[in-house]
Amino acid sequence: MLASIRSHIIEPVRSFNRAARLFLLVMLIYGIIYSGWQLFFNFYILQNGFSRDFLGLVNSLPFAASLIFGIPLGRLSDRIGRKASLIIGLLFYIITLLTQITFRQPAVIVISAFLSGVFSMLFIIGQAPLMVKLSDGKNRTMLFSLNYGLQTVAGAVGSLFAGQLPALFGGMLRVKADSAAAYQAVLIVSVLLGLTALIPLWIMDEPTSPQPVTVGGSPSKKPSFGLTAMTLKMIAPQVLIGFGAAILIPYMNVFFKYSFNISDSLLGILFGLSSLMIGVGTLIGPHLAARLGGKVRAITVTQSSSLVFLLLMGFAPTLWLSAIGYLMRTALMNMASPLYSAFCMEHTPEHEQGFVNSVLNLSWNIGWAVGPFVSGVVQQNYGFTPLFVATAILYFIAIVLQWKFFDTVDRMAPVAA
Numbered sequence: 001m002l003a004s005i006r007s008h009i010i011e012p013v014r015s016f017n018r019a020a021r022l023f024l025l026v027m028l029i030y031g032i033i034y035s036g037w038q039l040f041f042n043f044y045i046l047q048n049g050f051s052r053d054f055l056g057l058v059n060s061l062p063f064a065a066s067l068i069f070g071i072p073l074g075r076l077s078d079r080i081g082r083k084a085s086l087i088i089g090l091l092f093y094i095i096t097l098l099t100q101i102t103f104r105q106p107a108v109i110v111i112s113a114f115l116s117g118v119f120s121m122l123f124i125i126g127q128a129p130l131m132v133k134l135s136d137g138k139n140r141t142m143l144f145s146l147n148y149g150l151q152t153v154a155g156a157v158g159s160l161f162a163g164q165l166p167a168l169f170g171g172m173l174r175v176k177a178d179s180a181a182a183y184q185a186v187l188i189v190s191v192l193l194g195l196t197a198l199i200p201l202w203i204m205d206e207p208t209s210p211q212p213v214t215v216g217g218s219p220s221k222k223p224s225f226g227l228t229a230m231t232l233k234m235i236a237p238q239v240l241i242g243f244g245a246a247i248l249i250p251y252m253n254v255f256f257k258y259s260f261n262i263s264d265s266l267l268g269i270l271f272g273l274s275s276l277m278i279g280v281g282t283l284i285g286p287h288l289a290a291r292l293g294g295k296v297r298a299i300t301v302t303q304s305s306s307l308v309f310l311l312l313m314g315f316a317p318t319l320w321l322s323a324i325g326y327l328m329r330t331a332l333m334n335m336a337s338p339l340y341s342a343f344c345m346e347h348t349p350e351h352e353q354g355f356v357n358s359v360l361n362l363s364w365n366i367g368w369a370v371g372p373f374v375s376g377v378v379q380q381n382y383g384f385t386p387l388f389v390a391t392a393i394l395y396f397i398a399i400v401l402q403w404k405f406f407d408t409v410d411r412m413a414p415v416a417a
Helices: 002-014 018-047 052-080 082-102 106-125 127-133 140-173 180-203 225-246 249-260 264-292 295-315 319-346 350-382 385-406
Strands: none
Touching (some): 018 082, 018 127, 018 140, 018 180, 018 264, 052 082, 082 106, 082 127, 082 180, 106 350, 127 319, 127 350, 140 180, 225 249, 225 350, 225 385, 249 264, 249 319, 249 350, 264 295, 264 319, 295 319, 295 385, 319 350
């Protein structure tokens, strides 16, 4: 057991270069931004008097924007480099978040939400290709998993910390802890802390890229038919999982708040624990993939197990049972995400990784572009029950497709440069 931990966890982590460590620091800080935003933005909008339909629209617009501009942004990332993509994307993403919580005009909020999707997509697209460049075959799976895990650990700390802030700022501002002003203060602090992520990102060195594979003496700039076919197979499960997640996950705080009357403090603890469990789970992911004989097998096992806890969360009669379902579902489902990302990048040529990663994100965002809005309408009329059932069905179909498409491919040699 100790030898396995050493070979699959300790040694890969020790082998990370300086740039890889700086990248992980960037993503650790980024996780703090997202946790505070995810925890209280919905409440901020609702407490300002906006309807759930408007909230659904605002939550959908970033994904609609990334859906529209995803492929051009992927090509832009291939052209300007991964580091530049991350710097530009993160800086302007933070600006658009601040705009959404500074102005109360619906038009300004809507436009800012849309632009946040553009810049967040540019920031996201460059991450996976950059991690491929910062790693090798021995530590790549661990870098992908640790990146995902550290973000969730940061989310755990951020959620635990942010959960106590509404009461603190409410007292300082002499308003109620659940008022729009208190939530706004928490969101501003969380977002401004994220600016510090630009420091390690700026000093990080991006490795040079090898020359693209040549065809007929000139660089090949278009994906081959085989790559296109593989990419289409990668897309299908992402569309299903993305839509299933989009109609449910953005409203977990609303589900617990209004189903069990949970306090803000306890909600922060619950979200913090879920992030912490994801962080631990992602460290287990590389070990599980090695034991089961491949990333795809590990993905299938973890995602299939999560379905039981998804249904437990949605239909449990008590808070503690639903919370257990939430924690276990979150850990198991998200454990597979970095493994799938690493698998896709390993089976994509380096000069096409920005494009393919943008297409994969687009496939995820197809569901997120409409899912939150659809979910808001369903919640208003039927509650959460149909959403839990639909998500479970979509996840199950996606798991079957992943196994059918990639179990054999996973045992082939990676094609990434």
